[in-house]
Amino acid sequence: MIDRKTRLEYQAAHPEILSGKVTPDEISGDLNKCTAKILDFFANEISIAVIGAGLTGVEVAGELIDYLRGKEASAEISIVEMMPRVLPTFPTENVSNYVAKFLSDRGIEILTETAVQEVSEHEITFKNKITHNGGEL
Numbered sequence: 001m002i003d004r005k006t007r008l009e010y011q012a013a014h015p016e017i018l019s020g021k022v023t024p025d026e027i028s029g030d031l032n033k034c035t036a037k038i039l040d041f042f043a044n045e046i047s048i049a050v051i052g053a054g055l056t057g058v059e060v061a062g063e064l065i066d067y068l069r070g071k072e073a074s075a076e077i078s079i080v081e082m083m084p085r086v087l088p089t090f091p092t093e094n095v096s097n098y099v100a101k102f103l104s105d106r107g108i109e110i111l112t113e114t115a116v117q118e119v120s121e122h123e124i125t126f127k128n129k130i131t132h133n134g135g136e137l
Helices: 004-010 031-042 055-070 093-105
Strands: 045-051 074-080 109-111 116-119 124-126
Touching: 045 055, 055 074, 055 093, 093 109
Parallel strands: 045 074, 074 109
Antiparallel strands: 116 124
8 A cells, every 4th residue: 555645755665565665666676675775764673564465475574574584683574464364365275374374483473354444654554443553453
């Protein structure tokens, strides 16, 4: 989701990454460049929400946690999915369950059956009116 009011200044790199501090040109498929800019802005303490736990969301979350831990950054990464499981389009739950456990074991918080209503610069509002601003839900 992109806040159209501040699109040029705070447009997210991809809808999955809600840092709001990286432009699509800056990410251009290079996660190192994207996360380096994010780390510079947040001084090694960062909370990222990846919206959607399909193949792209799972890959982005996994790559981010690996990269940020390699840089010894304190990172909280959450995946938010409105469907009941990670990789909801897979026909069986075996792969979904394996991937969810793998990501959870690496410290990624998984929020399923959670729909995003609004994204602002400092928080995410879910359809059930709970907000997430990098802390606990």
